[in-house]
Amino acid sequence: MAKDHPGPANFYQLESRRQHLIWILAISSLCAIFYVIGAWQNFSIPKPNPSNISKVRCDGISDSTASSKNSLHGATSLQSNANLDFNAHHQLDLKNTSPSMENFQPCAMNFSEYTPCEDRTRGRRFERAMLVYRERHCPTKDELIRCLIPAPPGYKKPFKWPQSRDYAWYHNIPHKKLSVEKAVQNWIQVEGDRFLFPGGGTMFPEGADAYIDDINELIPLTDGSIRTAIDTGCGVCS
Numbered sequence: 632m633a634k635d636h637p638g639p640a641n642f643y644q645l646e647s648r649r650q651h652l653i654w655i656l657a658i659s660s661l662c663a664i665f666y667v668i669g670a671w672q673n674f675s676i677p678k679p680n681p682s683n684i685s686k687v688r689c690d691g692i693s694d695s696t697a698s699s700k701n702s703l704h705g706a707t708s709l710q711s712n713a714n715l716d717f718n719a720h721h722q723l724d725l726k727n728t729s730p731s732m733e734n735f736q737p738c739a740m741n742f743s744e745y746t747p748c749e750d751r752t753r754g755r756r757f758e759r760a761m762l763v764y765r766e767r768h769c770p771t772k773d774e775l776i777r778c779l780i781p782a783p784p785g786y787k788k789p790f791k792w793p794q795s796r797d798y799a800w801y802h803n804i805p806h807k808k809l810s811v812e813k814a815v816q817n818w819i820q821v822e823g824d825r826f827l828f829p830g831g832g833t834m835f836p837e838g839a840d841a842y843i844d845d846i847n848e849l850i851p852l853t854d855g856s857i858r859t860a861i862d863t864g865c866g867v868c869s
Contacts, residue, residue: 735777735778735779736778736779737778737779737781738776738778738779738780738781739781740781740784742776742778742780742781743780743781743782743783743784744783745776745780747769747770747775748767748768748769748770749767750768750770753768753770753774754768783802783803783805784802785802785805786800786802786803787800787802787803789803796828796830797827797828797830798825798826798827798828799825799826799828800824800825800826801821801823801824801825801826802824804826807821810826817829
């Protein structure tokens with residue numbers, strides 16, 4: 632019978648393992664050699680410091696002890712003779728430390744409605760394609776103004792909440808165009824010296840409560856059969 636010989640695959644596996652073992656042993660040997668060399672270079676025998684050696688005099692007292700006693704006696708005598716002064720010797724001039732503030736003068740009245748990044752006059756310089764001229768275009772550093780925007784004539788302190796939800800002074804926003812263009816949609820109305828925001832909008836001029844009641848007449852909202860009602864419109868009030 633023919634003898635069993637290891638196949639080529641087994642031979643290559645054994646050869647690969649042998650090479651890996653040789654590499655591991657070689658790297659370990661190099662690490663050990665470098666460690667020994669580094670430890671040998673850093674090893675040094677400590678030498679005595681002459682300043683730490685004290686001489687003993689004939690009276691049996693070392694020089695270091697005698698010098699420490701003399702220094703302690705000298706420091707005690709200096710402290711007893713010195714006049715301690717606890718008063719503050721630094722002064723701060725408050726007049727010179729106040730930060731310099733720049734006073735801005737009010738702008739002309741034609742700037743009363745000036746909005747830097749929404750300037751209509753400046754917006755006309757840009758392209759009309761894709762309505763680029765209507766986008767925000769903030770001024771450059773050369774176009775910045777350094778004055779205070781004045782309030783429009785007749786400006787009043789705004790209403791507090793919740794009155795500010797329904798009213799605004801006309802002189803604070805002196806423009807009636809929106810109330811004229813959207814008169815039939817009941818968005819905004821002018822009542823004397825103030826604007827009124829009815830809150831009904833186009834879809835429910837009688838208010839949201841009346842609008843919900845109208846929906847309830849078409850679909851049952853109170854008996855629990857319908858949990859969610861979606862009103863899809865133009866986006867103004869939906």
